[in-house]
Amino acid sequence: MSDKDYYQVLGVERNSTEADIKKAYRKLAIKFHPDKNPGDSESEEKFKEISAAFEILKDPDKRRKYDQYGHDAFRGGPSGGQGVDPFDLFRDAFGGGSGGGNSGFGSIFEDFFGGGNSASANEGTRGSDLRVSVDISLEQAAKGVEKEIKYQHHATCKECTGSGATSGSGKSMCSTCGGIGQVASNQGFISIRRTCPACRGSGVTIENPCQACRGDGRIKSPDKVKVNIPPGVSDGNRLCSRGRGDAGSMGGPAGDLYVDVRIKEHPKFDRDDDDLFHDLLIPFTLATLGGVAQVPTLEGKVSLKIPGGTQANKTFRIKDKGMPNLRSPSRKGDLYARIIIHVPQKLTKLQREKLVDFAKASGEEDLQADEGFLEKAKRLFD
Incomplete structure (x- = not known):
């Protein structure tokens, strides 16, 4: 394996969440899987390369070592997918099927693009990112300051703990999208996919929706967070508080909160x-x-x-x-x-x-x- 940066291999930022890394791997794995590109040695090598990157970055401990020491953290031992079957990684990431050979990829490929209940749909929809601003003085920008920020967001419903269903209520596969969470429409030769309007991307419908949140699993609620603004920050710099945005619907992951820093005009400088x-x-x-x-x-x-x-x-x-x-x-x-x-x-x-x-x-x-x-x-x- 080459010593290419694993984050670049998957096309993600170094501060990406585990969900972002998994999503990026899934997209590339579908594109370069050998069963989808028979006889293409370049695609096969690319598939091994993204598998090597995913094997390290999906594991919090390995990722921490990689962030600290790079490829040197795994010299002399199994690393970067060399000790793991890339087809096993593919199977684990998509939640089913045999890892290698046409039999495994075929069923997963069909589940991912066609009928059947996809793994990603059941994970719920990720919450929206939010953006707020905070005003500070030039003196505070020079020394650094901790600011408490109050804002409104969609919080997980306490009545149903985010499920969107009343206690004891069941869920069934969405009949509109077949559990995929997306519906397709054809415009000429182009097929366009969009979030299913019936289940809002969850892939399931609820028999008895929660009365408090009306089946969304979220309620609009005030919140506050303390943000440490570092010394030397400039006007327009943006800080990120992970997971403090809107809660995801149907138990999906929360979005992030972005804080734009605005520095007040100074009378002397x-x-x-x-x-x-x-x-x-x-x-x-x-x-x-x-x-x-x-x-x-x-x-x-x-x-x-x-x-x-x-x-x-x-x-x-x-x-x-x-x-x-x-x-x-x-x-x-x-x-x-x-x-x-x-x-x-x-x-x-x-x-x-x-x-x-x-x-x-x-x-x-x-x-x-x-x-x-x-x-x-x-x-x-x-």
């Missing part, structure tokens, strides 16, 4: 990835003579040396005073302080006289011309 930007307002005297200015950060003020003759829009970099990196919180961005020079709008008589003397000493003797003094002063110190 703009953000670009891990870097922060601040407009630092200083007196024109400090810009001219030089000195020290106090710059705000998310952790308090820091001192910044301002050289004499600093011009407007000059930008100073203050290292490691930005946001923590989401993947490596110990690494931080920088804070950039852009100089904005403050020109006073009102002057005392003494202040005005001193500035006029300075202007004259600098060769500016037309301060009493048509343009106002403030405009002259702004032009002088720009």
Whole structure:
């Protein structure tokens, strides 16, 4: 067997649920099974490859070892399907029939696409994923924060524990879809399958539906969950709480809850990835003579040396005073302080006289011309 990534082989994400992995394997196993592709060596190899991936990822313990050590976790011993008959895996995944040979695949193939009660139908319908948003401050995004989120979802009915049936009530195969959970309609040469409207994909009908949930197995209910928002999160990042979405109907698995993070606008800082930007307002005297200015950060003020003759829009970099990196919180961005020079709008008589003397000493003797003094002063110190 090759050392291809098992998640890529099955076409699933690394955080996929066991149900997602099984579903992906079933789809590929049907496509590449040797009985469906007689004489095709490439399909046979592909069938072995997806069997190897499924044999590891379907087992929580093996999957944990694979996530931690990769293929090295199984060097020198049975792994990746080499010690397991791929036809046995196929039989187990589809719930019946002999693993190898035409006899086994034929019956399973017919059950999966035609009449008979399919394994997937009886598992119920997966609940819907839900999406909510949470607002946090920039300071909370920098430090990380735990937020309690309240939302509405379809919860498992307590009266029937999700079965949708009253106590003692039986179930029978859905006559509309034949227990498959899907009905097909032909449009020209194309056959389109959709969820059975009679049983809503469960493959069964209930004799006496639960009165509390009307046979759905779920009831609309408020819920709440605590979500840990990590340091360095950005506006628009999405977090996932597995299994906290809508409960599945007829005992199906629950969906997931997705939490969109929204960061409030900050009065002092703009953000670009891990870097922060601040407009630092200083007196024109400090810009001219030089000195020290106090710059705000998310952790308090820091001192910044301002050289004499600093011009407007000059930008100073203050290292490691930005946001923590989401993947490596110990690494931080920088804070950039852009100089904005403050020109006073009102002057005392003494202040005005001193500035006029300075202007004259600098060769500016037309301060009493048509343009106002403030405009002259702004032009002088720009």
